[in-house]
Amino acid sequence: MQLNDNKRISVGLVGLGRLGRQHAENLAFRIPHCTLTAVCSVKEEEVEAAKRDLGVPYGYTDYEEMLRNNELDAIFIASPSGFHCKQIEQALAAGFHVFSEKPLGLYIEEALRVQEAVIRHPNQVFMLGFMRRYDRSYAYAKQQIEAGAIGEPVLVRCYGLDPAQAMPSFLQFAKSNYSGGLFLDMAIHDLDLARWYLGAEAETVWAIGGSHRYPELEQLEDAETGAALVQFEGKKMGIFVASRNCAHGYHIETEIIGTHGSLRIGTIPEKNQVALMDDRGIVRECASGFLERFEQAYVDEVIEFIRCIREDRKPEVTVADGVQSTILGYACKQSFETGQLVAVHHRK
Structure with a gap:
């Protein structure tokens, strides 16, 4: 049912870590026709800070208790x-529209289970947070590809490098929470982009990696820096490099090579258009992290989610995108851990 034009969508958010807090601020202040009504975190101090700073009326440390709040429209x-x-399954079962950050799941079977849950609730909007599709440069590249600017896209090359300065906080997080590893946690965005740009699913993958500066990552069965070579349908190709140890800052770079040209996004990860010239030469600062680089994309994706609810339609990013990217990410993880070429088995 399409909502009244004046209807505001009441949202409850769970998770108030670094990204969750940014989403909370966006929902509270930057998303039209949206009200952040409730927040939930296992850390009571995070809940109280959000209620105080963002003017949120309800705060919870129990997710299931938040789901019983009948003032909410979406989770x-x-x-x-x-x-x-x-949490996705619980929210859908309780009758809510749902937006979930990536990845959809860390294991294939649970991702497939969520897909079935979404299918069982066709009148509820479900959206997955692949925010790069809403970044204006990445969206423009997609438009150019669809317009035939580079012919048929045949190869995607992605660099996803996190700043080295973030490693201490990541290690603390990884030791207390299972992140899924380099390919499911970090490269999942690039894997999704490759599927999107190539219009094809993966068939085989070979992944390698190591922990050179931070050997403690090996104890977590993870890599500091890794690479994957993926064969897609139609002999299309993907080359993916991911690292948690980028000295110069946050570096996200994507190249799409086609039969009649190529596109590059983010070749130089500039913070802005300022160039400082001194005795070191010409210095261009880099973005410090994902929240800075994709600040507007995080807003735009949630604007689309709220619009979908208000207009009674489904977003272009589907649960199937989450499933297929999880399958590919997990195949990369298996290849990295076993050293073997892994066939990617897609499930509908």
């Missing part, structure tokens, strides 16, 4: 990755 999931699937 926004920004909790650690391992909680996503169960």
